[in-house]
Amino acid sequence: MSILAIMIPITLLLAGGFLALFFWAVGQGQFEDLVTPAHELLVEDELEECKLNNNLNRKHQEE
Amino acid sequence: MDLELTCDLQQPTPSSDWAYLDSQQFREKFTSPSEPFVMRFYVEGVGCSKCLAKIENLKRSYSQVVEASMDMSKNILRLKITPQGSFAQFILGLENLGYKAHPISEGQDQSKLQSLENRKMLKRIGVAAFCTGNIMLFAISSYGGVSGLIEKYFNWLSLFLAIPVLSYSATPFYKSLWLAIKDRRPSIDLPIVAALLIGFSLSAYHTFIDHGDVYFDTLTTLVFLLLSARYFLKRIQQSYLSSSFFLPFLNLDKVRIWDEALNRFEMFPLEKVQSGQRLLVLKGEKVPVDGTALITGAPAFINNAFLTGESLPVKVNAKDSVYAGAELVSAQLEIEVTATGENTRLGSLFEKMEEEVLRRTPLLTLTDKLAKWFTVTTLTMGALFFAYYATIDLTEATRRSLALVILACPCALALATPLTQSLSLLKAAKLGYVIKTAEVLEKLRHVTQIAFDKTGTLTEGRFQWISWIVREPTNEELQLIYALEANSHHPIAKAYLAKVESSNSSSLEICDWKEVHGRGVEAKYQKDRYEIHALDEDHYDKQLGNTTQVGFYKNDELQFAAAFGDQIRSDSKELISRLKKLGFNIHLLSGDSEQPVTSVAEQIKVPTKNAHAQMTPESKLEWIKSQTPKTIMVGDGANDAAALAASYLSVAVQGSMEVSLHAADIYLSKSGVTPIYHLLRLGQDTMNVVYRNLGFSLVYNLVGGVAALLGYVNPLVAAILMPISSLCVLASSVWGTKYLRRLSTLVEGER
Numbered sequence: 001m002s003i004l005a006i007m008i009p010i011t012l013l014l015a016g017g018f019l020a021l022f023f024w025a026v027g028q029g030q031f032e033d034l035v036t037p038a039h040e041l042l043v044e045d046e047l048e049e050c051k052l053n054n055n056l057n058r059k060h061q062e063e
Numbered sequence: 064m065d066l067e068l069t070c071d072l073q074q075p076t077p078s079s080d081w082a083y084l085d086s087q088q089f090r091e092k093f094t095s096p097s098e099p100f101v102m103r104f105y106v107e108g109v110g111c112s113k114c115l116a117k118i119e120n121l122k123r124s125y126s127q128v129v130e131a132s133m134d135m136s137k138n139i140l141r142l143k144i145t146p147q148g149s150f151a152q153f154i155l156g157l158e159n160l161g162y163k164a165h166p167i168s169e170g171q172d173q174s175k176l177q178s179l180e181n182r183k184m185l186k187r188i189g190v191a192a193f194c195t196g197n198i199m200l201f202a203i204s205s206y207g208g209v210s211g212l213i214e215k216y217f218n219w220l221s222l223f224l225a226i227p228v229l230s231y232s233a234t235p236f237y238k239s240l241w242l243a244i245k246d247r248r249p250s251i252d253l254p255i256v257a258a259l260l261i262g263f264s265l266s267a268y269h270t271f272i273d274h275g276d277v278y279f280d281t282l283t284t285l286v287f288l289l290l291s292a293r294y295f296l297k298r299i300q301q302s303y304l305s306s307s308f309f310l311p312f313l314n315l316d317k318v319r320i321w322d323e324a325l326n327r328f329e330m331f332p333l334e335k336v337q338s339g340q341r342l343l344v345l346k347g348e349k350v351p352v353d354g355t356a357l358i359t360g361a362p363a364f365i366n367n368a369f370l371t372g373e374s375l376p377v378k379v380n381a382k383d384s385v386y387a388g389a390e391l392v393s394a395q396l397e398i399e400v401t402a403t404g405e406n407t408r409l410g411s412l413f414e415k416m417e418e419e420v421l422r423r424t425p426l427l428t429l430t431d432k433l434a435k436w437f438t439v440t441t442l443t444m445g446a447l448f449f450a451y452y453a454t455i456d457l458t459e460a461t462r463r464s465l466a467l468v469i470l471a472c473p474c475a476l477a478l479a480t481p482l483t484q485s486l487s488l489l490k491a492a493k494l495g496y497v498i499k500t501a502e503v504l505e506k507l508r509h510v511t512q513i514a515f516d517k518t519g520t521l522t523e524g525r526f527q528w529i530s531w532i533v534r535e536p537t538n539e540e541l542q543l544i545y546a547l548e549a550n551s552h553h554p555i556a557k558a559y560l561a562k563v564e565s566s567n568s569s570s571l572e573i574c575d576w577k578e579v580h581g582r583g584v585e586a587k588y589q590k591d592r593y594e595i596h597a598l599d600e601d602h603y604d605k606q607l608g609n610t611t612q613v614g615f616y617k618n619d620e621l622q623f624a625a626a627f628g629d630q631i632r633s634d635s636k637e638l639i640s641r642l643k644k645l646g647f648n649i650h651l652l653s654g655d656s657e658q659p660v661t662s663v664a665e666q667i668k669v670p671t672k673n674a675h676a677q678m679t680p681e682s683k684l685e686w687i688k689s690q691t692p693k694t695i696m697v698g699d700g701a702n703d704a705a706a707l708a709a710s711y712l713s714v715a716v717q718g719s720m721e722v723s724l725h726a727a728d729i730y731l732s733k734s735g736v737t738p739i740y741h742l743l744r745l746g747q748d749t750m751n752v753v754y755r756n757l758g759f760s761l762v763y764n765l766v767g768g769v770a771a772l773l774g775y776v777n778p779l780v781a782a783i784l785m786p787i788s789s790l791c792v793l794a795s796s797v798w799g800t801k802y803l804r805r806l807s808t809l810v811e812g813e814r
Contacts, residue, residue, distance in 0.1 A: 004213065008220065012197065019193045026185045032178055035135040039112035046116030 081151035081158075084166065093166050100129075102150055104140045104164040106157070109133060114162070121156050128153055140164065184235075184294050191232040191287040194224040195280070202280035218270045221279040228283045229263055232290060253438050255289065257445075258282070258468045265465060278465075281785065288789065292482060318351050319343040336403050344396045347552050350389045353407040354398035355382055364392040366554065376553065392552050394578075433757060441468065441768070448772050459774070466771040470764070470781040479756045479792035486796065487749040496738050497730040505753075506712050506728075507746025509693050513642060513739070514686075514706075516698035517653035517663055520716050521635040521736065526558035532604050532612060532624040539571075540615065540622065546571045547584050547595055555613060556584070558627050559595075583613065591617055598624050629659075634737045636667045641740050643668075648692065652678050652706075684709055697739060714739060752799035756792045763788050 025031070083089050084102070094102055109115070115133060118140070122131040127148030132141045144150060154164050201217035209217065236259070240252040262278045269275035319328035321341035328343045333351050336342065341357065344350055356363060358381040366376045367389045376392045379385060385398055387407040404410055445464045452460035484501040491498050498504070515521050536544070541563045548556040548563075573593075576586040583596025594616040602621060603612055610628035614621050639649055651674040653660045664674035675686065683706040687696060696703070696710035707713035708726035715727035716736065731738050767784060770776045776784070 005216065015193060015197065019189060022189045023186055026182050026189070029178065029182070031185055032181070033134045033136045036115070036133060039115050039135065042112035043116045043119050046113050047120060 081154045084150040084154060089166075098143075100146060100148070101141060101143045103167045104142060104154070105167055106133070106138055106140045106165075107163040109135060109138060109140075109162060117160050118157070118162075121153065121160065125153055125156065139167065181294075181298070184290070184297070187232040187235070188287065188290045188294060191228050191283060191290055194228045194232075195283040195287045198224050198280045198283050205277075215270075215273055218273075218277050218279075221277060222267055222270050225263065225266075225279040225283055228286050229259060233259060233286050235290070235293070236286075254441055254468060255285070257442065258285070258465075261465055261468060265461060285785075295482070295485060319345075333403075336400055338400050338402065340400045342398050342400060344391050344398065346391055346394050348391055350385050350387055350391065350396075350398065352398070352400045353384065353386050353402040354400045356385055357381065357397040357399055361393075363396040364553075365389040365396070366392050390552075437764075441764075444768065444772070463772055463774055466776050466781040467768050470767045470771050470776060470785060479760075479789075479796045480753050482793065483749055483752050483756070483796040483799070487745055491742070491745060494738070494741075495731065496742060498742075499728050503712065503728045504746045504749050506693075507695075507743055508750045510647070510695045510712060510743065512648040512650065512690065512692040512694045514650040514652055514690075514694055514696045514710070515736075516683075516696075516703050517651055517655060517660060518629065519699045520697055521651070521667065522629045522631050522663065525629065526554045526611070526627045527630050528558055528562035529610055529626045529628050529630065532598075532602075532626060533621070534623045536615065536623055542571050543573075543588060543593055544595065544615065546573045546588070547576070547586055547593060550576065551578055551584055553578075555611060555627055559613075559625065562625075592619075593617055594619070631663060631666055632736055634735045638736050638740055639667045639669060642743075645740075645743070647743075649673060650694075651675065652683050652686065652698075654678055654680075680705060697736070714742070752796060755799065756795055759795070760788065760792060 090099070090102075094100070109118070115135070118131055118133055122128050125148075127145050128142065129145055129148075130141065130143035131153070133139075134141070142150060142153060144153070157164050198221045201221050205214060205217060233256075236252045236256050240256050243252065259282055262282045265275075266277040266279055266282075269277050318331060318333050318336060319342060320331045320336060321327075321343070322329045336352055342352065342354065350365065356379045358379070363379045364376040365379055365385060367386070379396070384401075385396070387409045402408075402410075445467050448467070449460050449464040452463065481501070484504055487504055488498050488501060544559060544563050548559045551557075571588060573586040573588045576584070578584050579596075583594060585592065585594040585596075587593070595613055596616070598612040598614040599621075602614065602624065604624075604626065610626040612624050612626045614624040616622065642649060649669050651660065651664050651669050653663075653674075653676055655676060657676045660674050660676035661671055664671055678686065680703070683703065687694065687706045687710045690710075693711040695712040695714065696707050697714045697716065698707055699716045703715075704726045707715060712729075713727040714729040714731065716731050729742060767776065767781070767788075771781060
């Protein structure tokens with residue numbers, strides 16, 4: 001069980017590393033707006049779809 | 064142009080004049096010196112990725128726009144343009160897409176301060192989570208029976224991990240306790256801090272002497288949970304706008320002042336105007352000051368809807384007073400200035416409103432009251448018991464008092480109530496009801512009387528075509544109507560245009576067009592003379608009730624007529640009957656004359672004695688103040704602002720955000736009045752859950768507290784019971800508000 005004496009400090013260091021990462025992310029403002037990024041992902045797709053729809057509409061009108 | 068790349072059909076919105084966005088004066092007020100080409104806007108109605116795509120698309124089509132980034136959690140658009148660029152063009156484009164934008168003043172960079180505060184809080188939570196998680200691992204093995212050297216090692220590790228939580232994460236509690244002590248008021252943070260300090264000292268002592276229980280896990284969990292709940296609530300509240308964002312824009316316009324030296328009217332910023340000067344106002348413009356009319360010839364016509372709610376234009380004769388905010392309907396009007404800025408009638412109304420806002424005493428919420436009582440009782444009991452029992456057995460006295468303090472963690476007060484309320488606020492915000500503070504939810508429960516403004520609240524607030532009389536017009540006649548009415552600013556003309564616009568394909572060549580104020584319009588077309596003016600008495604269709612009817616005349620002969628009126632909103636009648644069923648007392652306030660007000664009251668079934676006509680903004684305020692039952696005022700527009708601010712609770716309906724949010728507690732960004740019903744139910748339901756939670760925790764604390772003092776509960780059991788009771792109230796908050804869960808379906812179903 002004495003291995004714990006070494007293992008625990010190592011895990012704490014590791015976890016501390018993640019805490020540092022979290023601090024960095026907070027500093028970057030990554031937690032400020034939790035809504036928009038989810039939608040931003042789809043913006044390009046939406047734009048593509050718009051173009052498609054418009055082309056279809058135009059064709060439709062030409063006919 | 065790439066602009067035709069829009070997905071949905073564009074909503075036809077009136078194009079407003081946004082030119083003021085680019086004026087030097089405005090930019091100075093609404094941009095920060097460090098970023099002179101960045102302006103922020105509150106944008107209504109952005110809610111999906113399609114909306115984002117549209118904005119992105121719009122941005123790409125304007126080369127002058129450097130950045131247009133939308134923060135959907137706050138509905139704020141950050142717009143950056145090139146030094147030569149124009150804000151106005153982009154905002155106009157946005158409006159044409161159907162999104163309403165409101166410029167936001169930078170203030171003292173409040174938002175930056177806010178986000179810095181949020182980041183600090185998040186870091187505190189992060190540290191608390193890290194330490195709590197690790198302490199838990201050691202604590203579980205201790206409960207599992209680890210003993211001897213390893214237990215000692217674990218205890219020491221827990222002690223070290225608890226230090227950052229108490230010295231860094233928990234600082235907000237110390238701060239707010241310190242503030243409370245300075246103000247000499249009991250705070251909910253007092254038992255929390257007491258539990259933290261006593262618990263930590265005792266546990267540290269036990270670790271040193273290597274004997275007895277340690278409670279580091281309990282303490283750190285408490286800090287973590289409380290911090291998270293507070294952060295959650297704060298974020299939700301921040302997503303509402305502070306009312307100080309909005310400024311009335313009336314003062315930013317330029318006006319034409321008579322220049323003696325040049326012998327003509329010159330444009331000056333409004334701030335330069337002084338009493339006694341002569342101003343010129345043109346058709347369609349708003350009168351910027353109070354003044355007396357200088358009329359030599361025919362009378363002028365102005366629309367006072369902004370001030371009084373009366374929808375038809377009124378005649379202005381020489382020496383008549385005109386007030387700021389009125390819209391000029393006739394060609395032009397010269398006025399002699401009598402009052403400017405804050406001294407105008409409108410300005411003093413705004414001032415009165417601000418006074419009312421300040422005078423309002425902050426509501427001592429139920430939670431505050433209970434927290435006070437709770438804190439004092441727990442600590443007094445603990446202290447008295449300790450003082451008494453310490454003489455008998457010091458260790459046992461400490462144990463039992465500590466058990467009491469830990470057990471009596473005010474979870475329902477500190478966690479569950481804010482959680483329940485913020486869930487309701489969040490849901491309401493998603494549906495487009497902006498509720499200013501959580502206290503509003505509690506106040507909603509006490510309302511017994513509702514006062515509605517008529518024009519624009521229960522009615523649509525504008526003239527609309529209702530029906531044709533005699534016969535329907537032919538296609539050519541529709542085009543003639545369009546040609547005749549196109550240049551008129553009379554509300555009837557606007558309503559007529561809106562009706563016939565769709566059928567108008569080509570514009571007809573008319574000549575001799577003339578607008579006779581107080582009568583109508585006339586013109587010649589292919590040798591015939593056409594007129595549109597009020598219908599004669601003998602043709603008037605009385606069955607159509609309170610409508611304005613205008614006839615279409617060809618060479619003085621009536622062809623057909625149309626009826627116009629301010630239509631009652633489709634959902635008004637049902638809302639009133641639903642509210643009556645709930646037992647509310649309904650009143651109707653209006654600036655309109657007796658006849659239309661009673662007519663509306665009859666249609667929506669409000670007792671005639673509760674329909675108050677000819678109310679000026681001032682008398683509305685007096686009326687509200689004279690009411691003893693707790694009244695919720697529902698209104699819109701500048702004329703209601705003072706009454707909104709003075710009433711117990713107030714709701715501002717769509718179209719008046721800039722002004723009304725200053726004064727109102729709730730702003731509805733979607734049209735219709737049904738939300739009032741939902742809001743009242745939501746408030747009641749939310750508070751029911753809050754009361755239930757409070758009741759539960761009261762019983763729990765009473766039983767637990769007595770048991771702890773009698774020695775049946777040791778601190779370890781208390782530490783286990785505390786989170787369980789917290790979970791109970793949390794679960795009850797999340798799943799408890801039935802109405803809240805059903806609300807979106809209800810609202811969807813009504814569309």
